[in-house]
Amino acid sequence: MQNFRNYYEILEVSKEASTEEIKRAYRRLARQYHPDMNPGDKLAEERFKQLGEAYEVLSDSERRSQYEEFSSFWKQKGFRGRKGSNGRGGLSLEDLDFGEFRDFNSFVDQLLNRRREASNGKASPRSRPVTEDPYRPAKTKTAYTVQTKSSRRDAEASLSLPLEKAYTGGRERVRLEDGRSLEVDMPAGMITGQRIRLKGQGIGGGNLYLRIEVQPHPFFKLQGDHIVCRIPTTPAEAALGGVIEVPTLDGLVKMNIPAGVQPGQRLRLAGKGYPVGQNRRGDQIVQIEIVVPSRLSDRERELYAELRRTETLNPRADLPV
Secondary structure (H helix, E strand, O other): OOOOOOHHHHOOOOOOOOHHHHHHHHHHHHHHHOOOOOOOOHHHHHHHHHHHHHHHHHOOHHHHHHHHHHHHHOOOOOOOOOOOOOOOOOOOOOOOOHHHOOOHHHHHHHHOOOEEOOOOOOEEOOOOOOEOOOOOOOOOOOEEEEOOEEEOOEEEEEEEEOHHHHHHOEEEEEEEOOOOEEEEEEOOOOOOOOEEEEOOOOHHHOOEEEEEEEOOOOOOEEEOOEEEEEEEEOHHHHHHOEEEEEEEOOEEEEEEEOOOOOOOOEEEEOOOOOEEOOOEEOOEEEEEEEOOOOOOOHHHHHHHHHHHHHOOOOOOOOOOO
């Protein structure tokens, strides 16, 4: 079968994987191959797209059942035929002639209700959802405006969130373009590309799917399950070490930096990273930057001059010339 993609291999899970196992695998790999983590890497970008497609199919029991029936119909390796439907209204071999699809892409396009543009053959949604209102952290309840896309009985919308909100999750009000306002219980640790299903909130009683986009943060950066940040220190702090305060997504925490810490050295705050499942978190990686003052008081100048006269370090002693 032309263009066939084994979604289980793409997500690195077994064919018997549970929905929760599929979700964990997608989140782990999506962070690894996210374009923000691999700027300019076209292979990583393509892998990220394949991960999203695989998750979109396998995380939905009806789509997963149809995908497996399609695969067994075309006798793809590792798929065995089954009788009957999935018991939840999904199509079975008795309901659909899989032979009508000329290749795998045409099947997936119909399964995900995508259309292909005649000019380049690429699949695209019927309309691009947009987010109208940004999240404002000063509010306890935040209204978002999103543009929905009808798809038979389902609808899709894009929801852009700041990192802090994606991290904490919680109950929020979402305002749709058709005038409806919904209370949504969003999970903690959301990532870009994740889809949240609101059962019965689509067109004519279908489902509404919120596609999550996490906005870049000016201080924190996600790297897999870890959060990376840069912390400036003074030359004295770096030389003598001591306790400093470091921002985290939970607020300020105290961290002890060792004496003689070097520029670019990375220190670890265990368990202060991004959530992984319900009971585990990654770490926060703190990269040290040493900031040299551009202006000195008279007293500071005297002390630096005295230090220069007495210091024993010669940083140019081992230059290879």
